[in-house]
Amino acid sequence: TPNVQPAIGPKSVAAFERACSLMPGGVNSPARAFGAVGGSPLFIERAAGPHLFDLDGRRYLDYIGSWGPMILGHAHPEVVEAIVAATRRGTSYGAPTEAESGLAEQIIEAVPSIERVRLVNSGTEATMSAIRVARGVTGREKIIKFAGNYHGHVDSLLVAAGSSAATLGVPDSPGVTDGATRDTILLSYNDVQGLTETFQQHGQNIAALILEPVVGNMGCVIPTQDFLAAARSLTETAGTVLIFDEVMTGFRVAYGGAQQRFGITPDMTTLGKIVGGGMPLGAYGGRASIMDQVLPAGKIFQAGTLSGNPVAVAAGSTTLRLLKQNPPYEQLERLGNRLAEGLGKAASDAGIEHQVQQVGSMMTLFFNKHPINNWDDADRSDRAKFAQYFWGMIERGIYMPCSQFEALFFSQTHTEAMIDQTIIAASEVLAAIE
Numbered sequence: 138t139p140n141v142q143p144a145i146g147p148k149s150v151a152a153f154e155r156a157c158s159l160m161p162g163g164v165n166s167p168a169r170a171f172g173a174v175g176g177s178p179l180f181i182e183r184a185a186g187p188h189l190f191d192l193d194g195r196r197y198l199d200y201i202g203s204w205g206p207m208i209l210g211h212a213h214p215e216v217v218e219a220i221v222a223a224t225r226r227g228t229s230y231g232a233p234t235e236a237e238s239g240l241a242e243q244i245i246e247a248v249p250s251i252e253r254v255r256l257v258n259s260g261t262e263a264t265m266s267a268i269r270v271a272r273g274v275t276g277r278e279k280i281i282k283f284a285g286n287y288h289g290h291v292d293s294l295l296v297a298a299g300s301s302a303a304t305l306g307v308p309d310s311p312g313v314t315d316g317a318t319r320d321t322i323l324l325s326y327n328d329v330q331g332l333t334e335t336f337q338q339h340g341q342n343i344a345a346l347i348l349e350p351v352v353g354n355m356g357c358v359i360p361t362q363d364f365l366a367a368a369r370s371l372t373e374t375a376g377t378v379l380i381f382d383e384v385m386t387g388f389r390v391a392y393g394g395a396q397q398r399f400g401i402t403p404d405m406t407t408l409g410k411i412v413g414g415g416m417p418l419g420a421y422g423g424r425a426s427i428m429d430q431v432l433p434a435g436k437i438f439q440a441g442t443l444s445g446n447p448v449a450v451a452a453g454s455t456t457l458r459l460l461k462q463n464p465p466y467e468q469l470e471r472l473g474n475r476l477a478e479g480l481g482k483a484a485s486d487a488g489i490e491h492q493v494q495q496v497g498s499m500m501t502l503f504f505n506k507h508p509i510n511n512w513d514d515a516d517r518s519d520r521a522k523f524a525q526y527f528w529g530m531i532e533r534g535i536y537m538p539c540s541q542f543e544a545l546f547f548s549q550t551h552t553e554a555m556i557d558q559t560i561i562a563a564s565e566v567l568a569a570i571e
């Protein structure tokens with residue numbers, strides 16, 4: 138049985154105090170601060186396989202996996218070896234390398250929609266660039282996004298809080314101007330009728346429709362097949378560029394991403410996380426006729442000093458090679474089903490209203506009576522119960538996403554015994570929830 142320990146150790150607490158005097162909120166990306174569950178974060182010293190080790194020497198079973206990238210487990214020896222070897226040859230040249238073509242080939246072979254690809258440094262860069270390219274090739278200005286879908290901190294995409302009706306976007310953050318979001322149309326996920334009506338009204342003016350083909354960023358929300366099919370056919374008819382943001386789902390829900398899993402091929406795809414093997418790397422790609430309009434083949438500007446960085450490319454390329462050679466997807470599916478079933482049973486036994494939504498190794502336990510199909514559904518979840526669950530799991534050495542509105546991820550190094558240990562811990566924690 139898992140041993141119960143105080144939530145955050147003294148060294149992490151001290152480290153956070155120091156960090157808060159140096160960096161805004163003590164972190165370099167907000168979700169890490171544990172703000173949504175009202176606490177102070179663990180400071181990590183190292184990681185190996187499925188485990189994180191904090192400053193206080195405690196070990197945690199990791200269900201965040203760096204928010205997605207670590208599908209092979211932390212510090213996979215071959216990935217580490219590739220990074221070290223690349224580093225010895227120099228960390229950046231600002232000139233082309235053959236390794237970039239190697240990774241490009243792997244991506245093109247894996248992802249059905251990608252014929253040409255451009256490497257960038259993050260998921261945000263990938264979506265920002267894809268939107269620009271879609272606008273550039275169509276000569277149109279409007280874009281559609283869905284409430285509760287996150288595409289990085291791109292100004293025009295920082296519009297998420299919303300109603301189920303089609304509304305013109307209102308920015309989520311100070312500093313994002315009305316001008317930057319004026320052309321963003323916000324719709325409700327899985328709403329075929331709203332989507333159809335919007336295309337009837339604005340179709341000829343819509344440059345791009347961007348969506349998460351399994352949502353991770355309002356918790357795990359699964360598209361209906363009708364919704365994806367409608368997105369495909371409406372955009373095709375209107376001459377709109379359909380962009381699947383597969384930063385989370387790429388190489389996660391299947392090697393070829395959600396587009397392979399659901400059999401729907403978009404015009405463009407954005408990638409991040411796994412494609413960089415834990416290093417800063419993203420990518421966007423699509424049909425050659427679209428991508429060949431990007432500079433210097435075409436006129437649409439997009440560039441990066443560190444893009445195609447040799448160390449990041451080595452990590453990404455090695456990760457994809459290992460995933461292809463020894464696909465973990467069946468095992469991840471089986472363990473994902475086992476965890477989903479176990480968490481659901483634990484919640485039922487505790488008399489807690491809940492939904493477990495899962496695709497393979499991505500899932501969320503929602504403290505919510507009703508199935509979650511869109512942001513309005515997700516928003517009705519019980520955040521206070523979630524926070525109790527989160528801290529109870531931390532006390533038992535299990536590191537879950539610190540928000541109801543994030544999906545958990547696990548890796549190929551997570552074993553059946555670890556999954557079962559997680560279910561036991563969840564049973565204890567859920568039984569104690571008020």
Ligand code: PMP
Nearest residue numbers: 259260261287288289384385409
């Ligand atoms: N798109 C999706 C679907 C994401 O989940 C994320 C990050 N969580 C991003 C884009 C942005 O990626 P990054 O944080 O690397 O900029």
